[in-house]
Structures are given as C-alpha cells and as structure tokens.
Amino acid sequence: MAVAARLFDGKAAKARDVFLTLADGQLFIHDTEGALLGDWPVSELYDENRPTRDDELNLSLDHEDARLIITDVAFIDVLRRLCPHLHKRRGGPAGWWKPYLYWGGGAVVAVIVIFTVVLPLLAWQIAYLIPTETQAQIGQETRDIFIKAIAREDGTKAEAVVCRNPAAEAVLERLVTALAAADGEENPVRKITVVKTKQANAFALPGGQLMIFSGLFDISDHPNGFSAVLAHEIAHADHNHPMRLFVTNAGVATIFSLLLGDVSGGTLLATLGQMTVGSGYSRDFEREADRSAIERMQAAGYDISPMVPLMEKLAKQTPSSGFLSFLDSHPGFDERIETLRAAGKTGGAALSDEDWTTLRGYCG
Template sequence: MALQSSLASFVDGKTAGKRDVYIEVAATAEVLRICDAQGDVLVEWPLKRLRRMQDGSRTVLYLDGDPDEARLYPFNLHDETVLAALTPDLDKRRPIGPLVRKVIGWSVAAAAALAVMLFVIIPSLSDQLATVIPTEREERIGKVVSSQIERAMVWQDDSAGESWQCSSAAGDAALAQMVTRVLGPLDVPYTLNVQVVDHPLINAFALPGGQVILFRGLLEAAQSADEVAGVLAHELGHVINRDPMRLTLRAAGSAGLLSLMLGDATGGLIIAGAADQVMNASHTRKAEAQADEFALKLLDEAEISPLAFARFFETLKEDSPDMTGALEWLSSHPSLSLRAQNARDNVQQGKTYRPVLNAQAWRDLQAICG
C-alpha cells in the first residue's frame, strides 16, 4: 500500500498561515514527504514518529517531539486509512514528559507552600503580633470589624433597622449591673464595651479592643440571667487573652494571601474574611477551653453558680448535638457535654451563690431590644 501525491494543508509552525501541499510516501519508505506545489520536498517526517489527533471534526497529523509543533491537515479521508496502515503508532500518546512532570511538581509544591502559609506561618505570626499591637490600635481595628459585621447582619435581616444595637434605660442599667458583677476587680486593658444587638441568632462573640456582642436570641434562649453571665464571662476570657485580635490577624492574613492570588486589589476580601471569622468565633479548642476556665474563675469570684453555665451548654446541645469519634476533633470547640460537665464539677457544695440580677432586672435586660 502506498500514498502518492495527496493534497493536504500544512502549517510549519514557523510562519503564519496554512499552505497547500502534497504528501506522499512510497511503499517501502519510512518517511512521509511533504512537498510544495512544484514538487520540492519541504520536510520529511519519519513514519514511526507520526501521530494523529482530532481538532473538532478535522483530523490533524503531527510529528511527535517536533519543537516547531508543525501540523498537517489531510483533505482525503482515505489518506488517513493508508497512513494508519503504514504507521501502527499513529494514535500512540507520549508518556508524561519531563516538562509536564515539572509542572505537576511545581503545582504540588505551590499547594503545599500555600497550606503551610495558611495553617502554620500565618497563625504563628498572628499569635505573636497580637501580643505587641498597642491597645489603642486594637480598639480601632475592633471598630472596623464591628461595622463590617453590622452591615452584613443588618443586610441579611430584612426586619432590622438602620442600627442593630439595642438600648433602653432599664435594659442598659441591667446590662451594666451584670458586667460590673461578673468583671469584679478584674483589670481590663481596654475600654470595655458590652452591647446587645437586635438579631435572633443565639450567639455571642468578642471583638478586638474589648468589645463583646450579645445577641437578642441569646437573651431569649437563656433560662436565667446567670446563664447569660456565664456566656459573658467566657467572652471576657477571650478579651483578656486577646483571642479576637489573634483571630482577626489570622483571618486577615489568610484572606490577604488569597486576595493577592485572586486579584482583590480593594482589600474587601480581607475585611470581610476577618469579620466572618470573628463573628463565627472559630477559635482553637485550646483557646475555648482556656476561656471556659477563665469564666468559671470569674463566676466563682462573683459568687454566681456555674450550674447555670452548665445548663446553657446543655440547652445548646439539644439544638446542636456534639460530634462524636474522629469528627469531634474537626470542631473548633470542645464538646458541649464535656463543657457542661466541667461547669457542674466546679459547683462548690456549701458555698452561697447569689443571682447576678434580680427578677425585674432580668426582665429589663430581656426587653432591651423592645
């Protein structure tokens, strides 16, 4: 079987555009000749290196390993049949070459470097920076994060007004009474700002610079003021340990790195990422355990029973059961069962505990959002 003077279109890879050529191969030859209109040989391709691929509905022939990446487009489908008979390796694909292996290697290395940055270097730097940032600057950072969170939460809640902060004369007085009682003689390096916001979420979190946010949903879900006092004491533990600043720096660093990769020149991703992390209070399990211990210490010194703190954890567990087995270690918080048991273990038999608020003050605090 032989192929002689069959018309094709040729791109040599060196010059722009296609040109009409003739291709031929003798029955005993080992090369495919590509000739111009005058019959002069332009190039010879060894048949053993000839390969075929599809470009849409058209068949393309190329030379394996050709640095110019020349392409040949036969006009006659019969030519492909002849060439396939002459070239058993026409549809053979090259194994992954050194360049492809390098690209894969570089990609894996880049992913590993990114993971190290996100999960090792940035958290470590954040922990160190959080301890040296001046409190005045931390307070300014906290206000920026707070405003970002407020915009996000008010936008999601159609029933919210222009401001989500709750205030009433009686409610403010009850809240101040609770803060004073829980805080006791503790020296806080910030101007402490505890506020209730009008949102049904059962949540509370601390922000950089001494800000603590309690949600209306938390006040509605709590069975007593002592339960809220336990949550407040826990958040004050984060404040004293500067956990919100660590979390903000960590989130901003991670978002900043992703921002560089995604081209977010405005920095919106950085602020939004930091606000989201702080609002969801994704502290480490160690930080959460330390905040619990700090809270139990404050409650003990204020003569507030830790039993209410335990009951609040048990209430949360009813709505959000603990993860079990290996999944428990994926959670940023220790299990609610263990936290509740730890609080119960801190109840001192024979000690006199006093409620943090009287019944009227508790009603005033619950009604602070109107």
C-alpha cells in the same frame, strides 16, 4: 503510489512539496527530485489538528516543530486505518512528571505554611498594632449595624431596642469585674450593650465591645449559665479575637482569590473556602475562649456546670448543619459540652437570687 503533500521542516517557513509513500510501517518522504527527506514510523505519527479535520492531517513525528500537511482524502483514510493513535495525544517526554512534583510540592508547602503559620502570626501582630481608638471605632460601627438590624426586624427605632437599667448594669459590671483574669486583662471590656430581642446570643466585637441579646437571660435558668457565657465572651475580648479574625479573613480572601483564578463560580468557591478556613481559625478561638471561661469561673469561685443545660438548650435551638458543619464558626456542641463536663463542679453560685432577678429584668 506516491501522494503529494507539503512539508514544513520547522527550520524555514517555506513549504516543500513532497511525495509520500508507505512501506514497511514507514512513511517515506521524498522531494520533487526524488531525494529522501525522511522516513517517519507510522506508529509515531500524531495529528496535531484540534479539532480534527476531515480534509487535512497536520502530522508531527516527535516533540520537534516539523509538520507534514496532507490533504489527499484517500491517503488520509489509509493513514487513519494504519496509525494506531493518530488522533490521540502524544505522551510527554521522559521525566515529564518531575516539575509537577517539585513545584506542586513547593506550592502545597507554601500554602500550608501561609495558612498555619504566617497568616495567624501576622493577624495577631496586626491586631496588636491597630490603635485602641481605631478598634473601638470598628467595634462601635459593627454594634450600630446589629442594633439597626434588630430594630428593623421589630419595626422600631434603634434607641428603643437598647436596654437601659442602672440597677442591672451595676450587677453586670460586678460580674464582669469578678470574671476578669487573675493577672489583669490585656484588652478589657469597655462597653456592654444589652439589646431587647427574643434571640439568645452574646458576642464580642473589636475594641472591647460586648453585645448581649436579652433572650439569653430568658433561656438561662441559673445565673452561672449566663455568667459562663459572659466569661467566654470576656475571654474573646481579652485575646483580641474579633480583631484577629477580621484581619485573618481579609488575608484568607486574598489567597483564595489568587488560588482559584478565573474559574466559573470562583467567587463562590473563594467564599466557601474562606468560610472553611476562616471558621477553622474561629473554632480555635472558641476553644481558647471556652478554656479561659472555665479558668475564670474557677478563679472567681463560680460553678460552671450550669452551663451544660444551657448549652444543651442552645444545641436544640440550633439546627445541625450536617455535612456543612465544617463551615460552623463554633466547635460542635457535643465537643463543647464534653469540655464543660470534664471541668466538673468549679464553685458556688455567681449571683444571689436577688441580683439574678435584677439582671434578668434588664430589659423589663
């Protein structure tokens, strides 16, 4: 039984009318004159149609371009039964995995080098090059955003939440001077803003701006706990961490958006990735600031150990992020408390009782 079919030999676009016969596990292809054009082993036949069609087979023999188009439904059924992997995918040629290995390895190495070496180095360099005035401006604007947000929360005007208290300011200034690094600051603290709010927090912004949320005074039982937090933030400012983080995040965002392409939820994944990697950098910064804070407290002759109960209080207030902890910008509280405990008793009280009372009354 010979079945009519069409053969595209991959060399010319003209279809050749051919006749097919099956014998000994081979598909014999004859032209209309009866000349043998090819014998394709049935075990090597694959259907290239995706999705498969009921009324057509588009057979290939190997990785070459020749195609055999069969539309005889009865013969299609015969071939479906005979060919073991007609509708499966043809395996790759020998050594198909090598480009994966070489280029994949290269890409992984490139990405790792970029994240661990190039980006931090560039961020440091750029943050260093940005003029002080620009940094101050960025810091100023960020500060104003925070003030506005808090004012909105309390339902008051921005001016109302910024505390002014000359006596307390003087105490704070003395404390900052005492906590300055022994060899002088590279990026000194230029401005401290104390904001009246129940939240307990303190952070450094670009351009030597420090912000203290007055809740921090209330939660600190001992002047040294507060002083240690202050030392930590001064260290951030000195190492220009806020600006470096700012630049790093921009770089990380670029890389992730390139890596993920147009995948659905790509933006989400990119943000997640950026948070993961970005917070990794920021955790390193926190560790550096913690170390520096201990050194500063020690140099000033202040005892850092009162920071331990303060940290424990903060830990209780902050809900654990559980499995999302890789997103945290700070190292775990346990780790930080451990570091502090290891430092032991490093000196005496940072402030007299009188000064501490003045400072705690910063916002009245």
